[in-house]
Amino acid sequence: MVDVKDLMAELQQKRDEIKLQLHLGSMEAEEEWDTLVSNWDKFLSKSQFDQSAEEIGEAARELGLKMKAAYDRARKAGG
Numbered sequence: 001m002v003d004v005k006d007l008m009a010e011l012q013q014k015r016d017e018i019k020l021q022l023h024l025g026s027m028e029a030e031e032e033w034d035t036l037v038s039n040w041d042k043f044l045s046k047s048q049f050d051q052s053a054e055e056i057g058e059a060a061r062e063l064g065l066k067m068k069a070a071y072d073r074a075r076k077a078g079g
Helices: 004-047 053-078
Strands: none
16 A cells, blocks of 8 residues: 555655756756857857858858757757
8 A cells, every 4th residue: 555645755756856857957958058149149250251151151050950959959848
């Protein structure tokens, strides 16, 4: 027979673990976002100098793919 108090304690522990994982995940997502914003700023700065349109286009495409992947991960993590 299952003790209700033990079950409640176990469920509360699981709840706390999930809450911590969500918090850590949001911290990870925030760090990833900060990196992407930094990369975006660098991209804007570099694109104003003497790079070819092809180099700028490739950098923009790569950054766009990274931003989309980060958005998709954040959306999936949010449920």
